[in-house]
Amino acid sequence: MIQRTRGERIFNVFNVTVLGVVALMALYPFVYTISMSLSSAAEAMRSGLHLYPRDISLTSFEMVLANPDIVSGFANSVLRTVSGTALTLFFTCLTAYPLARKELPYRGPLLFLILFTMIFSGGIVPNYLLIKNIGLIDSIWALILPHMLTAFNVIVMKNFFQSIPESLAESAKIDGASEINILARIYVPLSKPVLATVGLWTAVSHWNQWFDAMLYITSDENQVLQTFLQRIVIESSVEMIEQGLVDPNVTQFTPETIKAATVVVTVLPMLLIYPFVQKYFVKGIMLGGVKE
Amino acid sequence: MSGILFDNDSWRLYRRHKGLLVLVLPGVLFFLLFNYLPMLGLVIAFKDFRLVDGVMGSAWSGLDNFRRLFGGADFPLALRxxxxxxxLRLCFGFFAPIALALMLNEVRLSWYKRTIQTVTYIPYFLSWVILGGIFLIMFAQNGPVNQMAMMVGIEPIEFLTNDFWFIVVIIATGIWQAAGYGAVIYLAALSGISPDLYEAAVVDGAGRWKQTWHITIPGLIPTIVTLFILNLGHVLNAGFDQIYNMYNPMVFDAADIIDTYVLRRIVLMDFGLATGAGLFKSVVGLMMVVLANSLARRVSGGEQGIW
Known part of the structure; x- marks a missing residue:
């Protein structure tokens, strides 16, 4: 049925090859980093592509995981991601549901109030002063509360809720169900795809956030993983020894393998969940793409 | 006031929808506290702000902050x-996702297409702290990129400390990070093109090139135009996360942007100047986005745009 001319066959080979090269270029930085993180100091200094480590050593990971900052940073990042995502989902549902119902008084002005925050904001200094004035400096709440509701999540959730037939809510109301019951028993169970998408994007953005932690968190014990990674990446070998990150008497090391191992520790949770959630990830791009 | 808000009719309306209003109230209070209250804080831009005096207590200074901003050398440079x-991102990066989407669209092996797609949008999933960390290693003086260059006989390049090369690295790694993500949007637009059009074209004897040229690309034009205009609207966002995590004082002349300038002013406790610069960016940005949006709506006949 499908007839291919010679030109088309040549094009197909060319197309598939170029895309393969593009994919390799997308992957290579990760391959290199993983390979470096697993290399011994001598292997890391060898010139070459480092597609895989010829001399495997776990020393870098031992040093990184022996660093108490990395361990507490990891725990703080997990804490902000899990609790932040749970709170976002809860309050986004709560806010989006009434806005999805046409009979809500002042629905138009309220929607505008929320939408306007997408295109205008006070900026860094006023936000910093707010966090300072409500006493959240150096608290994990400073990282969770300001992200709890975003206009974008509320609008996405509201649009999804609107696609659920209103007759369901109306008949439940006649049966005497309260609004919160209608939301919890009818709307939320029907909204699993959008909950998964919003939840995933929120979780990823919490894990990746570093700027707010850099501004608001002042003590190392409350600091998140991304900030420690940021510090380690710009450190030289001398600084690493001074910071007590490595003990030069015990091991030979190069800063590159330590940096690479820290990157891997930070990336790993993301890459492990990626295959399972990428379906929702693509959905999120569709939702966020043009309407961002 | 109370006469308008609480006359009998409205009161009955509130009572009837009490359930909904109670649910929406926490969210509305949240936006007022975390989004609108800081907007009031923008008055700092017109004050000689001192932390001890607070927002209200600091003395007004008129347009002094803006005079200092535009009178100095740093801010005009950052703006430029x-x-x-x-x-540059728009020139070199805008067509990369379109090309990627068109090429993916021609792949007949679905597993291959899926794999390439999955791999190319991984970078969008990771923070610039992570990606910056990776690229600072890769583009270092003795890093793998320079080692490859040396293998083919090119002298090592100062990618991270030379103004020109640093911008090249920023643009290239920016494309590397976002092209896969962008392609997904265009692929969605492609899947919306009716298969009937292709079938009709085949009946008329059109080959693959002709199909691409006369059906696929015209089908993408509305998305391309919209995204292009919206990108123009975000011209004052040059990519803070990426630049902050990759730059260093040696390339400030070329890589210091408004957002990094604001951050350094904050570190120096010069809040008035930082807020002034931020306000300038917000207001110009708002005007650009509104303008871009109305342009996008006009071009697409009201179909596209953010609102």
Missing amino acids: NTVTISL
Whole structure:
């Protein structure tokens, strides 16, 4: 049925090859980093592509995981991601549901109030002063509360809720169900795809956030993983020894393998969940793409 | 006031929808506290702000902060760098996702297409702290990129400390990070093109090139135009996360953008100047986005745009 001319066959080979090269270029930085993180100091200094480590050593990971900052940073990042995502989902549902119902008084002005925050904001200094004035400096709440509701999540959730037939809510109301019951028993169970998408994007953005932690968190014990990674990446070998990150008497090391191992520790949770959630990830791009 | 808000009719309306209003109230209070209250804080831009005196207690200073901003050398340079980097991104980066989507669209092996797609949008999933960390290693003086260059006989390049090469690295790694993500949007637009059009074209004897040229690309034009205009609207966002995590004092002349300038002013406790610069960016940005949006709506006949 499908007839291919010679030109088309040549094009197909060319197309598939170029895309393969593009994919390799997308992957290579990760391959290199993983390979470096697993290399011994001598292997890391060898010139070459480092597609895989010829001399495997776990020393870098031992040093990184022996660093108490990395361990507490990891725990703080997990804490902000899990609790932040749970709170976002809860309050986004709560806010989006009434806005999805046409009979809500002042629905138009309220929607505008929320939408306007997408295109205008006070900026860094006023936000910093707010966090300072409500006493959240150096608290994990400073990282969770300001992200709890975003206009974008509320609008996405509201649009999804609107696609659920209103007759369901109306008949439940006649049966005497309260609004919160209608939301919890009818709307939320029907909204699993959008909950998964919003939840995933929120979780990823919490894990990746570093700027707010850099501004608001002042003590190392409350600091998140991304900030420690940021510090380690710009450190030289001398600084690493001074910071007590490595003990030069015990091991030979190069800063590159330590940096690479820290990157891997930070990336790993993301890459492990990626295959399972990428379906929702693509959905999120569709939702966020043009309407961002 | 109470006469308008609480006359009998409205009161009955509130009572009837009490359930909904109670649910929406926490969310509305949240936006007022975390989004609108800081907007009031923008008055700092017109004050000689001192932390001890607070927002209310600090003395007004009129347009002093803006005079200092535009009178100095740093902010005008940062503004110029911001626009330059944004426009370079647009020139070199805008068509990469379109090309990627068109090429993916021609792949007949679905597993291969899926794999390439999955791999190319991984970078969008990771923070610039992570990606910056990776690229600082890769583009270092003795890093793998320079080692490859040496293998083919090119002298090592100062990618991270030379103004020109640093911008090249910023643009290239920016494309590397976002092309896969962008392609997904175009692929969605492609899947919306009716298969009937292709079938009709085949009946008329059109080959693959002709199909691409006369059906696929015209089908993408509305998305392309919209995204292009919206990108123009974001011209003052030159990519803070990426630049902050990759730059260093040696390339400030070319890579210092408005956002990095604001952050350094904050570190120096010069809040008035930082807020002034931020306000300038917000207001110009708002005007650009509104303008871009109305343009996008007009071009697409009201179909596209953010609102």
